[in-house]
Amino acid sequence: MTEDIAALHDKREPERYALHTRHLNEQMVRVLRTIGYDVGFRRGKGQYLYDRNGERYLDLLSGFGVFALGRNHPTVREALKSVLDSELPNLVQMDVSVLAGVLAERLLARAPYLDKVFFANSGAEAVETAIKFARSATGRPGIVYCEHAFHGLSYGALSLNGDDIFRGGFEPLLPDCIRIPFNDLSALEQALHARNVAAFIVEPIQGKGVNLPADGYLQAAAELCRRYGTLFVADEIQTGLGRTGRFLAVEHWNVEPDMVLIAKSLSGGHVPVGAVLTRKRIFEKVFSRMDRAVVHGSTFSKNDLAMAAGIATLNVLASEALIENAARTGERLLGALAAMVPRYELLREVRGKGLMIGVEFGSPTSFKLKTSWNLIESTSKGLFCQLITIPLFKDHKILTQVAGHGSHTIKLLPALTLSDADCEWIVNAFDAVIAASHRVPGAAWSLGKTLVGHAMRAQN
Numbered sequence: 001m002t003e004d005i006a007a008l009h010d011k012r013e014p015e016r017y018a019l020h021t022r023h024l025n026e027q028m029v030r031v032l033r034t035i036g037y038d039v040g041f042r043r044g045k046g047q048y049l050y051d052r053n054g055e056r057y058l059d060l061l062s063g064f065g066v067f068a069l070g071r072n073h074p075t076v077r078e079a080l081k082s083v084l085d086s087e088l089p090n091l092v093q094m095d096v097s098v099l100a101g102v103l104a105e106r107l108l109a110r111a112p113y114l115d116k117v118f119f120a121n122s123g124a125e126a127v128e129t130a131i132k133f134a135r136s137a138t139g140r141p142g143i144v145y146c147e148h149a150f151h152g153l154s155y156g157a158l159s160l161n162g163d164d165i166f167r168g169g170f171e172p173l174l175p176d177c178i179r180i181p182f183n184d185l186s187a188l189e190q191a192l193h194a195r196n197v198a199a200f201i202v203e204p205i206q207g208k209g210v211n212l213p214a215d216g217y218l219q220a221a222a223e224l225c226r227r228y229g230t231l232f233v234a235d236e237i238q239t240g241l242g243r244t245g246r247f248l249a250v251e252h253w254n255v256e257p258d259m260v261l262i263a264k265s266l267s268g269g270h271v272p273v274g275a276v277l278t279r280k281r282i283f284e285k286v287f288s289r290m291d292r293a294v295v296h297g298s299t300f301s302k303n304d305l306a307m308a309a310g311i312a313t314l315n316v317l318a319s320e321a322l323i324e325n326a327a328r329t330g331e332r333l334l335g336a337l338a339a340m341v342p343r344y345e346l347l348r349e350v351r352g353k354g355l356m357i358g359v360e361f362g363s364p365t366s367f368k369l370k371t372s373w374n375l376i377e378s379t380s381k382g383l384f385c386q387l388i389t390i391p392l393f394k395d396h397k398i399l400t401q402v403a404g405h406g407s408h409t410i411k412l413l414p415a416l417t418l419s420d421a422d423c424e425w426i427v428n429a430f431d432a433v434i435a436a437s438h439r440v441p442g443a444a445w446s447l448g449k450t451l452v453g454h455a456m457r458a459q460n
């Protein structure tokens with residue numbers, strides 16, 4: 001008997017919190033209950049989610065950036081169905097995959113200075129690969145990474161994590177990993193000087209905080225790496241594939257890394273995937289002889305579903321001009337949101353590129369707001385942002401999230417299919433919610449008091 005999955009989903013949907021409390025991560029359920037996001041999402045289409053009552057939401061998280069094409073894109077679905085319907089041999093292992101060859105060829109056409117691709121199953125696995133490849137290719141142990149960096153949560157990737165909240169409880173991590181401030185070239189040079197660093201791994205725009213590189217930073221960093229024999233690795237897992245209005249974010253600054261890491265939206269969000277685009281000389285050091293042909297790899301990487309979805313994703317990015325759309329709608333959104341900064345004392349800065357945008361709040365100057373701000377921020381740093389994200393969700397049906405622990409920046413990471421009407425939806429909603437947060441007393445600060453109560457109970 002074939003179980004009807006859609007019917008199963010709908011039947012058990014009301015139990016999902018109970019199921020997770022019992023069998024999965026109970027703390028996540030507590031978080032969701034506290035912020036009151038229990039609307040029961042039943043369907044996803046394009047940039048929208050639909051709850052159990054058929055209400056439409058604009059999703060600015062896009063599954064942490066995997067749904068660049070929007071959810072359930074018909075071309076990706078067709079590609080996946082076609083793989084299954086064709087009964088392709090898939091993962092023969094004592095053969096090489098046709099679709100992986102084609103996807104590699106097409107990815108490298110977008111970064112012609114690179115020659116080889118290694119496929120993985122996730123972003124973190126791509127990062128692990130970069131660490132291993134860099135050490136193998138250079139014979140050096142060191143890896144340099146930045147404060148606030150996020151490269152995934154497996155052990156190697158976690159060793160390059162710039163936020164202590166993720167690291168705590170899991171030490172000791174990989175040795176020889178050196179943390180430097182982002183945008184600090186002299187710290188980088190100091191770290192590279194002893195010539196024992198294999199790679200500098202950096203996000204062109206940091207996801208945690210939406211931190212932009214200073215003009216010339218990435219280019220100068222790449223030059224320093226070249227001077228000291230260190231590989232320059234761009235983690236484009238979040239910024240790549242059109243997110244910032246270019247195929248790769250490094251293109252904004254004319255940088256050609258030795259390795260480019262991509263994942264997330266590469267499969268249109270349907271199948272886990274990751275990829276490392278790199279230079280031939282690096283590959284040849286790792287896979288140097290026939291008996292080393294399998295020194296690095298993974299059972300499921302290069303699987304036909306992921307590869308077919310990747311091919312379809314590249315096709316959709318081109319046929320629907322989504323990279324151009326990201327650049328255009330991103331500029332429009334950035335402009336409209338930045339125009340609010342002078343009007344609101346709690347709004348500090350709006351920054352980003354394409355459809356990766358950070359809206360940063362900061363402590364106010366007026367007495368009334370300052371007292372309220374201090375009350376909630378002294379309970380839990382970054383809590384203020386919940387006074388924005390919760391009403392955005394409940395009153396305006398916009399799903400968004402803070403850009404990191406203790407952060408005052410809300411991140412917008414929508415599908416690249418965002419329309420002008422969606423931009424208007426976002427701008428009007430932010431305007432209304434930010435305006436409300438300036439009214440003391442008011443609903444926003446009452447919510448703040450409730451959240452303070454929850455936070456104090458959680459800490460006890």
Ligand SMILES: Cc1ncc(COP(=O)(O)O)c(C=O)c1O
Nearest residue numbers: 122123124150151152207237238
């Ligand atoms: C820049 C960056 N690198 C690596 C990762 C890890 O990817 P994954 O969650 O697929 O392991 C992420 C995930 O958010 C990311 O944003």
